[in-house]
Amino acid sequence: MPRRRRFVLSIGAVLAAGMLVSPPADAAAGPTTLPASQYTLSANYHQFDAVNTALVSTLGTAAVHTVMDNANHDRTGLPSSFAPAGLSTGFQFDSTDNSDCANYPQGITTSRDAVGTANSGNYDGHQLVLVSWYTKASCSGAQERSRITLVDWDATYPNKYRKVLLVQPTGTAAAPDFQDIPIHAGGVSWYGDYLYVADTGHGMRVFDMRKILKTNTGGTADQIGHQTGSTYYAHNYAYVLPQIGTITANTTSGTGLSWSSISLDRVSKSIVMAEYTCSSGCTDYPNRAPRAVRFPFASGATTFAATTTASQALQLPWYKLNGVASHNGRWWFNSSGDKKLYYWTSATGPATHTWVGSGESISYWEDSANADLLWSLQEGAGSRNVFAVTQATYGA
Template sequence: MKLRRYLLLVGAGLAVALGSVVGIPAASAAAGPTTLPASQYTLAADYHRYDALNSALVAKLGTAAVHTVMDNANHDRTGITDSLGVAGYQTGFRFDDGDNGDCANYPQGITTSRDAIGTANSGNYDGHQLVLVSWYTKDGCDGASARSRITLVDWDATYPNKYRKILLVEATGTAAAPNFQDVKIHAGGVSWYGDYLYVADTGHGMRVFDMRKILKTDTGGTAGQIGRQSDGTTYYAHNYAYVLPQVGTITAATTSGTPLAWSTISLDRVSKSIVMTEYTCSSGCTDYPNRAPRAVRFPFASGATTFAASTTASQALQLPWYKLNGVASHNGRWWFNSSGSKQLYYWTPADGAHTYAWVGGGESISYWEDDANPDLLWSLQETVGHRNVFAVTQATYGA
């Protein structure tokens, strides 16, 4: 069964069973963004910072292609059991019981193989159509951020309903004795473009990973063991079988006087850019800025899936909304998800801003292009016990 048909059939079946499709929501008018000087925001890209160390790690550990990782997927995704009550619902899944109820791990960002390669070959990357979710791990249920990971989820009726976790790591040590350590970031947003995976790093910009360089590690260690062991040949990774090492950094700078807080990101395939936005509060927050948030667009180098060594933003906006965990843009249109208000905001310069009811605990957004069926918006919920990953028709939320 082809994926498009599968999406429609499964989505419709779940919608009827769960009562999750409601009428087209009535959009209410809202105050819209205002333009900021885009020239105030720049990026500096370095895709080769870890070349020597990563080459040494590859020589020690060997790599695993994405199709190999998915052939060894060891977790089952299941159907959504909640009635999401979200208009335009099409389809979705939730993680297994262990991940759904885990108070120390939280899903944040979302991207797909449709981001990576577009609609060609039905969006298959290395033979699989995939939904990719970023997570951060706390040191215990009430602890600080300790590490981050991604989850690769098969999303094609041809393949089993499986997913696999991959730990994000940063190379350390020397070329003679390479090692790696945890990447301790919130991983609030993620974008997959070509072979590169861009992960939001709140106070700095983005970290870059290469999906062709997944490393095989040794299992059997304890949950706390990370990196090269005393024998010099064994590499543990909190009992993960696969790790994805960072290959580069994208460092943000601004002359505006207020650094960007990289809360979440998303890919815009039409303008070949990454858009970001900030999680801020109107007042009263202690862990987040108390000011109006911004959204900024950074274009990729011409004809490439990488940024130039230096990049100036092509668009910058001041936003009237707060507690934003999700952003998406496509063909001049913007969407912003506020977990604080449970609303999805839609805006274009020509049509203005509109507000729609949205899910609670909502996180990042990814735009899903489709040549034969309506385009979708993919999103997810981080709430413990309600970790639904779901897609809605994009046209339900703006033109």
């Protein structure tokens, strides 16, 4: 999970800023409680309304079912050698995406997050697995854009997927435009019509799945945004999803949150986030105990209130966490550094399970007829398995 933000601070600066300098929670005892009131969110769902209205008028939108009707990549099955405990199902991307050293899958969410178990978890007629990616300029280059992949997960439809570029609106209502979003996209959560994408040092960016825009193909791979007349290119992507707003994280703890991964908890109607940190010796990541924080949605809504105070905050004893999930008072934390999946409840304490290498985000899959699942994925080029395991294998 390579990062591009540097968190190098002197000891004096750490003390002056009031950052976390206490030792981490005891791994044997599990997480410890932090003051939840220290963590808040500020939400703006209308940041780009004027420009987005103009973009919709100019380009037109494509419903999710239309995007999937035009899916142009074939997913394949998992290799027989991949066999984590409790494996239920899964897939790989096509051979090009599986081995591409300039694009890396990170976050995962599903239409079960978006709509629950009703109608078999279908959103706009499709049961979907959604994966977020970041793109580098080259195999060794810097991050320059991000995208999502919509993967059909329904026997009624072909084993297809489609890529959609994430963009930020720019320009004015009279001259609307858009540009790339060069973020890590380390976590993603789909709730109702809204897609929340983690933005490491800031919080989350918000997108509306009803506002996928149609763009022109046939330009060069470098072309992005308005060209001439009504022609808009997007690196040859036929569809782009424009940002509608921003969820900004604030804290009085003295240490800003590093939004490494997020996940939806449908039971408590909240998003949980966790930090990727090191115990010591890292230059691209914070060297301190990581935290996990829960932020509730507004009552009866799939949006956050203008200001939201966290309902739970934890200091964690585990490091290099690329994935987090929570459901009905239970927590899971994926450590890519340890190749472990840590399970914890306040009543039972922690449990440790062997996990996959290069593991990334986690999404809880509710199922009213079958066993609940945990979906996850691997980012390593050549072995990008997207898979689901039975939740009971990794906790009660």
